[in-house]
Amino acid sequence: MHHARATLREQGYRLTPQRNLIWEVMRDAGRHMTAEEVAAEVRRTLPDVNVSTIYRTLDLLVSLDLVVETHLEGSACYYEVSPEPTHHHFVCTQCGAVGHFGDELLAPVHEELGVRRAFAVSQIQVTALGVCRDCQAVAGVAADAPAPDGPSA
Amino acid sequence: MHHARATLREQGYRLTPQRNLIWEVMRDAGRHMTAEEVAAEVRRTLPDVNVSTIYRTLDLLVSLDLVVETHLEGSACYYEVSPEPTHHHFVCTQCGAVGHFGDELLAPVHEELGVRRAFAVSQIQVTALGVCRDCQAVAGVAADAPAPDGPSA
DNA sequence: GCCCTTGTTGCGAGCTACTTGCAGGTGCGT
DNA sequence: ACGCACCTGCAAGTAGCTCGCAACAAGGGC
Structure with a gap:
């Protein structure tokens, strides 16, 4: 469950409340979400998180293989925690x-x-x-x- | 070779120089192209074709199954003539x-x-x-x- | 060949999803 | 507790695509 936090720390990335929360939202959702949906969910807890932080964090999680990016149909890109x-x-x-x-x-x-x-x-x-x-x-x-x-x- | 023109006429669509040219460009390219690439190629012959015409025509060709739309990686959408x-x-x-x-x-x-x-x-x-x-x-x-x-x- | 109707086009503004540069804020090693 | 490198929020910017509208032109009827 703290898998992501450990990975971030190991790679020298900082554990910020935003990153924690974005990860938790993704984990708890357990389904693919657009960046927009992640943002909406995150803001229920931290209302001032900026969308650029969402995108930057999702990109970071993708680069660490903690999250995968999928193009379902439509224009937006979907993210979900890397499934095994x-x-x-x-x-x-x-x-x-x-x-x-x-x-x-x-x-x-x-x-x-x-x-x-x-x-x-x-x-x-x-x-x-x-x-x-x-x-x-x-x-x-x-x-x-x-x-x-x-x-x- | 005039397959597309016949299909357009049969469905009651008009044969315009833009549509003809866009189709020919797609056929001659014989590979997937972005709307941008189609536009560039089309404008070598008809310099004033607008991008909205490109998009509308590509959508039309897709709806007639003459062209298929594919999301390769990246943000842009790729088009190619329907392969059999x-x-x-x-x-x-x-x-x-x-x-x-x-x-x-x-x-x-x-x-x-x-x-x-x-x-x-x-x-x-x-x-x-x-x-x-x-x-x-x-x-x-x-x-x-x-x-x-x-x-x- | 010409006219008229109606589908099409070019244009420009607008939109969505996302990126970037920057100044100020903050995690965390020491 | 301190400091600085990393991170964030902000706002402006961009790519790719859509929409509304007025002018234009394809093609059927004559």
């Missing part, structure tokens, strides 16, 4: 629900790139977009009245 | 070289999501980051003098 084991995301384009699946499903990709093409893979980013079971059900019910193609939320 | 068959990218974080691999390597992922989790996958975006064979060779040679941790370019 590695996993990937699938996102429902209708309700935004996010699920996970394990890296072992990418074994053929690792095999092809690593072994056959001599490419040293450091990271694979995967995002599957589609429609989740629940939204498929809703779409089925709503099929009588065809939905407009814009998002309804 | 579907493929994914791996990017060398040192030299920026981009390679492709086929969607069939993701069969286990399709299986897991589609069959076992009832998630209707519409699109999977995969980007593998790592170091290509050539840069590994360079890194090996340079290993005598350890590199600083900041980017040197």
Whole structure:
């Protein structure tokens, strides 16, 4: 639990209340968050934390492998505490629900790139977009009245 | 070769010089490009094409499945003419070289999501980051003098 | 070939997500 | 307790993209 603090200290970085809090927020959330969301959560405790501090700290945590950065769909970048084991995301384009699946499903990709093409893979980013079971059900019910193609939320 | 023009007309969109040119640029490039790069190339022929036209046209081509949108690393979004068959990218974080691999390597992922989790996958975006064979060779040679941790370019 | 309608374009302002430079503040080694 | 190097808040700046609007032009009808 104090893993991050130890790592920071070991690397000669200072333990500030902001860094502590940002780390705790990420740990407690246990899910991917945008920098904006992290900021909002952090400010419930320390209202004056600046967004540049959030970005700088997230970048620092990423560089220490304590946090990973993911581009799900959309413009913003998502962060979450480095998961063990590695996993990937699938996102429902209708309700935004996010699920996970394990890296072992990418074994053929690792095999092809690593072994056959001599490419040293450091990271694979995967995002599957589609429609989740629940939204498929809703779409089925709503099929009588065809939905407009814009998002309804 | 006039595939895009036919598709546009069929869907009731107008064939403008800008749209023609943007499509030709994409086809001739035969690689992924940022909107910025497309704009630069387009302006060699039509200097006054506005960036909003580039974005609108790229969005249109994406919506017609003539072009696909990909988030490689970095902030900008990349576009390329829809490849048949579907493929994914791996990017060398040192030299920026981009390679492709086929969607069939993701069969286990399709299986897991589609069959076992009832998630209707519409699109999977995969980007593998790592170091290509050539840069590994360079890194090996340079290993005598350890590199600083900041980017040197 | 010309006209008219309506889709398209260029322009400029605006927006989101993020970065940077700097002056003042603070963790922590001593 | 002290001091200084690292860190923070602030505000201005940037990249990449979007939007509203008025002028323009594609292409169907004649």
